[in-house]
Amino acid sequence: MATHTPDGPPQDTVRSLLAELWRDRLQPSRPGSGRETPTGRLIHGALFLTATLSAFVTLGIVLVLIFETVEFFREVPFIDFFGSTEWSALFAEKEFGVWALVWGTGMIALIGLAVAIPLGLMAAIFLSEYSPPRLRAIVKPILEILAGVPTVVFGYFALVSVSPVIRDIFGEDVGIYNALSAGIVVGLMIVPIIASLSEDAMRAVPRSLREGAYALGSTRMEVSLRVVLPAAFSGVVASIILAASRAVGETMAVTIAGGGNPQFGVNPLEAVQTMTAMIVQLSLGDTPTTSIEFKVLFAVAMTLFVLTLAMNIVAQWVSQRFREEYE
Structure with a gap:
């Protein structure tokens, strides 16, 4: 018979509770038990x-x-760095006007976007709206493989293939190193970014919107351009901004194809130098690490970092601000 204490539960009940707690402590936790x-x-x-x-x-x-x-x-005044368009960091009379490098970077990036946006959007529309599933399963991986090609290959492709064509069109006065050829190959490099991300955004558009447009008599092209593309606007714009950030940060292709002439000019048929190309030039190993030429490398890198960070933040903001939510 169980004995009772004056003010507590039976003793055998207390023993059983303690034994159960001890067993739980020794046993490993089971899935869903809440313990790791x-x-x-x-x-x-x-x-x-x-x-x-x-x-x-x-x-x-x-x-x-x-x-x-x-x-x-x-050592160098802030105004001399951001208030000048003359760059001659490796000459006796040194000038550190970073806008010459920013201008060259922007010119090549804009040329690249002019090439990549139409090609990328056309590829995205085809894969999303026109391509059969089997063809899409083949084409999209091949398109994404393009993003994995080493950039140095694109640089030499510009030298041996793109620049000769440009010289045939515009004359022999055009140098083999020019912003146009560098911008074209950069555009080819960022096509997969725009195509893949835009296609994902278009495929996220509900099927009901397409069917409603077809029910009203719209053609497939009208549905693609007037229904799907506007509905996927935030994803498309974000992909373009991310591609622009990738173009701004490109290194080897523009170093090889763009030339090494930092200037604040508007002619894309002339050689230019980007911020990344200048960083490569200053990092070749013959610049003393204590010299001002080596220190300016970090100032240019910081400028590039802030620029690309700002572009990525804008891409995130656009994606969140204009995102369409469907039930």
């Missing part, structure tokens, strides 16, 4: 460490850029 196993805690810790490491690497890069940029501006 040792393996789960290990995986959780590894994931946290990886995410933290990535954040610290990014923070370290930014801090190095800031520190070296501050060191540069202690």
